[in-house]
Amino acid sequence: MGEKKKPRVNMTMRLRVLTALFLVIGFGLVGVRLLYMQVFHHDFYIQKATSLQTRDTFITPNRGKIYDANMQVLAESAEVERITVSPKAVVSETKEKNGVTADVQRQTLATILSETLDVSYDSVMEKLNKTDSEYEIIAQKVDKDVTKELNAKLEAAGCTGVYSEPDTKRYYQHGSFLSAVLGYVGSDNNGAYGIESQYNDELSGTAGRIVRVQNAQNEDIVPDTQQYIPAKDGNSLVLTIDSDIQNYLEKHLETAFADNPEARDGVSGIVMNIKTGEVLAMANLPDFDPNDAYHLTSEVYINELKTDVQKILTDAKIAAVIPDKWYEEGGLANLPEELQKNDDIVSKLGSARVNILMKTWRNPVVSDNYEPGSTFKLMTVATAYELGEVNEDSSFYCGGSLMVGDWKEPINCANTSGHGMQTLTEALMNSCNVAMMQIVQKVGMARFYEFYKAFGLLDQTGIDLPGESRGQFHNTSETSDWNEVALATASFGQRFTVTPMQMITMVSAIVDDGKLKKPYVVKNVLNADGTIKSTTDPEVLRQVISEDTSAYMREAMEQVVAAGTGKNAYVTGYRIGGKTATSEIEKERDETGKITDTEDRYTASFIGVAPMDDPQIAVLVAINDLPESAPHGGGAIAAPVVGRIMEDVLPYIGVTASYDEDESDRREQTVPNVIGMTRDAADEALTNSGFEYIIHGEGETVTDQVPSSGIRIPASGRVILYMGEEKPTEQIEVPDVSGMDPDTCRDTLEEYGLYLKQRGVATSQITGDTTASSQSPAAGTKVSIGSVITVEFSDTTTVNDR
Incomplete structure (x- = not known):
């Protein structure tokens, strides 16, 4: 019996040995693996585990504010939220066990997210189906009240895997105001265009972080291990822009744009402090709202887009009607269904x-080139005067044209019948091309080019705005490009280009004792706590002309406005100087080089300076890309705009109006209160105030008066006294005075019991061609008796400056 059991014992022993061996080998392998993982590749696996368990959320810092020169907020950021999902955490296993499939759970969540956040259902579903992803952004810049509403819906539906993170949203307080200068902020919180882009590093700040350790269900494993690194808010900017001056500029540019609807590239303007180089205002129309930068609102640009779209559809032989909503907002969903699947057309x-859109965002004042035309004559004359080649006693004969070099055709003056003999100042007043060509022949190509460089026209001005251009001049190393003919046309600002910013800095140097300055728009950078980090000081780049030359140029420019082509920029009581221009534009061509313009086109511009005894501000206005069939003269349509801007800005900056004898008819005085006075007492009070009067009634005392006391009217206006009679109470309909000369206009308004406030051409320069071009209030408006009607007079026949 004992011998029979021996094999079984041996078998048992072998099994035990094998089991022990397997255990040893198994634990050995585990040990080796653990040694491999925990010793030799410890860092790799720690990093792997950490990456699977760690959730890292970035905190967007508050972007710095942008203030105007008076510390009014122009742009600031507010706290909002970013909504994200973790597709891995969206599906609940508990719900699946209760019969709610994963697809249904995703569909329910997608519906809630799309409806509450106003995003595409399909795009949300696409992200929820990325089941290998732990982080997908659903919506950004979500207001907190919307997030609160969303969370309530998610809780009610039992949805999981949705999170909110701190974010910021940029708000521009005044919509499109100053948009070309400010630019806008994209969805990534980085600046695009304008100051937002130029100073992005200063404004952005540094992002913060929240680091959590979480399990697969996105629940904190150890709450106390959360790390919070706060965001560092961005710095703020204080601009040189004065919002009140900016308002004046934009208001008058809007009128100019409305008055010149055929300006293909809109209107532009700059107001600059001559003494410092500070930009006080800058605007372009059409503009955009930086709060909604991708929304097109300008009819001009919408119509241009419609033309481009029609060409695309025609070339593709597609007949489709695209709704206005697409033109305004864009977006695939706003296109007709038959186009949405055509990737090439989309x-x-x-x-x-x-x-x-890029045309609306750009700032043509710094980034667009144009041929300056006759405003450039200021450099031509200043250069020749500085070199001693001409002086105030020099004279020039204009017969209407001049033959130059080997050019086969005469080069014409704007006045093709000629200006006759004229002094240097008169040549500027007349904007005479022939005189400029004669002057520049004395200067010569080499010296002209040296002064062109000295005035900074070959370089960017260095203004702290993005996208600045530098214009284009002739290739001076090629005689085929830079020769006598090129010099002649350059003398009156044609066949080369500059930017408006280059022009206004050049003119500012000419009138400010010859000192060329660097323009700028940011005065201070503020730390996040409001302390000053840095300040921009005025910078004189170089002395280009002497003080004597500058003094002569100021006198000549004042005469351009007083009695020359710039007479429509005249402002009563102020000494304004400037120069007009009507510059030709090269015709547009298609891809094959064929000219597409059917007529000649022009830029009408004017640069004004004031006050001429001590220049403080320069104003440039350009009305861009006008057809010859429309009004297009700088003296006729741009000069009046500068005059209106000056009339608002000069009193605002503290320049007091001063009237000489020639302007006595426009001096405004305050009407005294004479109600209750006897006739003799009223006569004395009104006479002492400089007013004439008429009487209605035969009472002993004044029972009413028109205008009421405290109203300012021209000294030439007559006060109406009611002696025992009641003043009429019914309102008067303002008559249409357009096209009337000043005397007829005044008489007509007085017949209605209204008063004329005359603006525009100086009284000494009024001719039979000086007529009313605009009035406020408009014709047909109901006003009270005694109201003052402002009428602007202009002259379109003696301001030709081409």
Whole structure:
């Protein structure tokens, strides 16, 4: 019996040995693996585990504020939230066990997210189906009240995997105000265009972080291990822009744009402090709202986009009607369904719309080139005067044209019948091309080019705005490009280009004792706590001309406005100087080089300076890309705009009006209160105040008066006294005075019991061609008796400056 059991014992022993061996080998392998993982590759696996358990959330810092020169807030950021999902955490296993499939759970969540956050259901579903992802952004810049509403819906539906993170949203307090200068902030909180882009590093700040250790269900494993690194808010900027002056500029540019609807590239303007180089105002129309930068609102640009789109559809032989909503807002969903699946057409339409948007975002004052035309004559004369080649006693004969070099055709003056003999100042007043060509022949190509460089026209001005251009001049190393003919046309500002910013800095140097300054728009950078980090000081780049030359140029420029082509920029009581221009534009061509313009086109511009005894501000206005069939003269349509801006800005900056004898008819005085006085007492009070009067009634005392006391009217206006009679109470309909000369206009208004406030051409320069061009209030408006009607007079026949 004992011998029979021996094999079983041996078998048992072998099994035990094998089991022990397997255990040893198994634990050995585990040990080796643990040694491999915990010793030799410890860092790798720690990093792997950490990456799977760690949730890292970035905190967007508050972007710095942008203030105007008076510390009014122009742009600031507010706290909002970013909504994200973790597709891995969206599906609940508990719900699946209760019969709610994963697809249904995702669909329910997508519906809630799309409806509450106003995002596409399909795009949300696409992100929820990325089941390998732990982080997908659903919506950004979500207001907190919307997030609160969303959380309530998610809780009610039992949805999981949705999170909110701190974010910021940029707000521009005044909509499109100053948009070309400010630019805007994109969805990534980085600046695009304008100051937002130029100073992005200063404004952005540094992002913060929240680091959590979480399990697969996105629950904190150890709450106390959360790390919070606060965001560092961005610095703020104080601009040189004065919001009140900016308002004046934009108001008058809007009128200019409305008055010149055929200006293909809109209107532009700058107001600059001559003494410092500070930009006080800068604007372009059409503009955009930086709060909604991708929304097109300008009819001009929408119509241009429609033309581009029609060409795309025609070339593709597609007949489709694209709704206005797409032109305004863009977006695939706003295109007709038959186009949405045509990737090629969708791409071309999107590109066309982006091209138009970029036109609205750009700042042509610094980035666009144009031929300056006759405003450039200021440099020609200043250069020749500085070199001693001409003086105030020099004279020039203009017969209407001049033959130059080997050019086969005469080069014409704007006045093709000629100006006859004229002094240097008169040549500027007349904007005479022939005189400029004669002057520049004395200067010569080399010296002209040296002064062109000295005035900074070959370089960017260095203004702290992005996208600045530098214009283009002739290739002076090629005689085929830079020769006598090129010099002649350059003398009156044609066949080369500059930027408006280059022009206004050049003119400012000419009138400010010859000192060329660097323009700028940011005065201070503020730390997040409001202390000053840095200040921009005025910078004189170089002395270009002497004080004597500058003094002569100021006198000549004043005469341009007083009695020359700039007479429509005249402002009563102020000494204004300037120069007009009507510059030709090269015709547009298609891809094959064929000219597409059917007529000649022009830029009408004017640069004004005031006050001429001590220049403080320079104003440039350009009305861009006008057809010859429309009014296009700088003296006729741009000079009046500068005059209106000056009339608002000069009193605002503290320049007091001063009237000489020639302006006595426009001096305004305050009407005294004579109600209750006897006739003799009223006579004395009104006479002492410089007013004439008429009487209605035969009472012993004044029972009423028109205008009421405290109203300012021209000294030439007559006060109406009611002696025992009641003043009429019914309102008067303002008559239409357009086209009337000043005397007829005044008489007409007085017949209605209204008073004329005359603006525009100086009284000494009024001719039979000086007529009313605008009035406020408009014709047909109901006003009270005694109201003052402001009428602007202009002259379109003696201001030709081409």
